[in-house]
Amino acid sequence: MVNFLQVFLIAVSSAVILNVFLKRFELPTIIGYILTGIILSQIYHFNVDDGFLHIAEFGIVFLMFSIGLEFSLKHLMTMKKEVFLNGSLQMLSCGLVFTLFVMAILGLVDKSAFVVGFALALSSTAVVLKILNDNGDINExxxxKALGILLFQDIAVIPLLLLVDLFSSNDANISQLLLTTFVSAVILIALLYFIGKYLVDTIFRFVIRSNSQEIFILTILFMVIGASFLAHKFGFSYSLGAFIAGVLIAETEYKHKIEADLAPFRDLLLGLFFITMGMQIQFQIVFENWLLVLILICIVCLFKLGIVFGLLLVYNNKRIALKTALSIAQIGEFSLAIFSLLQTRNMIDIKTSQILIVVAIITMIITPFILNNMRKIANIFEDTSLNSNTQIPVQNLQKKPKNHYIIFGYGRLGQEVVQRIKMIGVPYLVLESDLNLVELGISRGENVHYASAAQEETLKIANIEECAAAIITITNEAKLEMLCGILAGLKKPIDIIIRVDGNFEKVFFSSIDEHIRIVRTEKVLAKDLVQEALECVINKN
Known part of the structure; x- marks a missing residue:
């Protein structure tokens, strides 16, 4: 019998040493956890049992609960296009294409190929959302859009699991199964809604009066696991119950404290989940079929990238479509559960199961490198368009403005800056290269113009040399460096207000002249940028 304490010590020490080493090269901890699982499997030669997998799965449960906290019901309804339209189109198109591929390449029969094809269409909620949360891109x-598709995929896991039960059972009643699922879903949502609306506030007030942090954390754990348990009892995934619970609790005033207290449990259990993934790899089968593994990785990633990019390009610009497609080009953790289940139901053999599991794990290992370099990859395509002969000038202005603020970027921070400036009553002009954001600004009656700030003609039309100050709200480092270089090279110097983080400041602003004002607050507020801009005007006068 394996000594549990010994396994635990080796696992923890391996994870710590590997992740400290990888962090020196700015590599994600996910890789360290997977390598830890590989080390454990090589030392002890034991398989991951169902009980261990259930414990590990709660890393995804807590992650989905945390994501749910960020989206109230009203917020979620505003994403119905991203969730239901984008998600359904992605699942159907990718699922059908991959079904044909696995029939041709792996020789699977129609029922098994159908489930495997749609399982390959799933992406990794655990990897993608963790990284997007860490770098703040979840709000981009x-x-x-990536979040919306991932949420739909998590919902799609339910019918996929039902299909496995249906296909593996010859006497299953389809109509009865569908009816039971529908009734269960209605009861589950109604029950969680009732608890969230009428009981959660009362429970938290009662717990907070005890003035005990331990009881508060214990209450959170009970709610998350309780919601997951209810969902599982009604035949759904644990993570779906946790997500619904998070959405409901997001309506309360305690969401931020809950999120902060839950983070350590979420990250540790996510680490355990990735350790179990590494433990499932059987290298003998992998080495014997390395070429097939490589072919499947290329097919799945490239086709998923191409399909999602093509679908989103219909009503999004190229940059957003590309970044979304790159984000979800991998295979997900729920796919691993489906592959294992198919093997236990004898719908696929162990060789096919191992090949699919390794393909999924490798795509998840690659994903952090893609997400952490997302802007650089997207800039390659954007720089090509900027250097082309196609000009994107700002719309002609009836009268050239003077003593005005020019705001570069109409993202979330740019929108807040505009609201502040409108309250002051100073004339302003916004330059934005994202057509969706331009349309949003125009719909609000704001002075937003579709333009590329990299072109000198644009700056001339915006009368850059007679502006009161330029406020830069964009976060893309490459575009930021390029824009600052252009503004610094103007014949007549202008005051520039910019927000940067510490790393970028060291690289680019080693020598800062008197016309550049930097706001260094960790979480930049629009009022800080506007205050600096007002001081520029006062100093001039």
Missing amino acids: QYGR
Whole structure:
């Protein structure tokens, strides 16, 4: 019998040493956890049992609960296009294409091929959302679109699991199964809604009066696990119950404290989940079929990338479509559960199961490198368009403005800056290269113009040399460096207000002249930027 304490010590020490080493090269901890699982499997040669997998799965449960906290019901309804339209189109198109591929390449029969094809269409909620949360891109446009598709995929896991039960049972009653699922879903949502609306506030007030942090954390754990347990009892995944619970609790005033207290449990259990993934790899089968593994990785990633990019390009610009497609090009953790289940139901053999599991794990290992370099990859395509002969000038202005603020970027921070400036009553002009954001600003009656700030003609039309100050709200480092270089090279110097983080400041602003004002607050507020801009005007006068 394996000594549990010994396994635990080896696992923890391996994870710590590997992740400290990888962090020196700015590599994600996910890789360290997977390598830890591989080390454990090589030392002890034991398989991961169902009980261990259930414990590990709660890393995803807590992650989905945390994501749910960020989205109230009203917020979620505003994402119905991202969730239901984008998600359904992605699942159907990718699922059908991959079904044909696995029939041709792996020789699977129609029922098994159908489930495997749609399982390959799933992406990794655990990997993608963790990284998007860590780097703050979950609030970017592409982050919201990726989140919407991932949420739909998590919902799609339910019918996929039902299909496995249906296909593996010859006497299953389809109509009865569908009816039971529908009734269960209605009861589950109604029950969690009732608890969230009428009981959660009362429970938290009662717990907070005890003035005990331990009881508060214990209450949170009970709610998350309780919601997951209810969902599982009604035949759904644990993570779906946790997500619904998070959405409901997001309506309360305790969401931020809950999120902060839950983070350590979420991250540790996510680490355990990735350790179990590494433990499931059987290298003998992998080495014997390395070429097939490589072919499947290329097919799945490239086709998923191409399909999602093509679908989103219909009503999004190229940059957002590309970043969203790159974000979800991998295979997900729920796919691993489906592959294992198919093997236990004798719908696929162990060789096919191992090949699919390794393909999924490798794509998840690659994903952090893609997400952490997302802007650089997207800039390659954007720089090509900027250097082309196609000009994107700002719309002609009836009268050239003077003593005005020019705001570069109409993202979330740019929108807040505009609201502050409108309250002061100073004339302003916004330059934005994202057509969706331009349309949003125009719909609000704001002075937003579709333009590329990299072109000198644009700056001339905006009368850059007679502006009161330029406020830069964009976060893309490459575009930021390029824009600052252009503004610093103007014949007549202008005051520039910019927000940067510490790392970028060291690289680019080693020598800062008197016309550049930097706001260094960790979480930049629009009022800080506007205050600096007002001081520029006062100093001039």
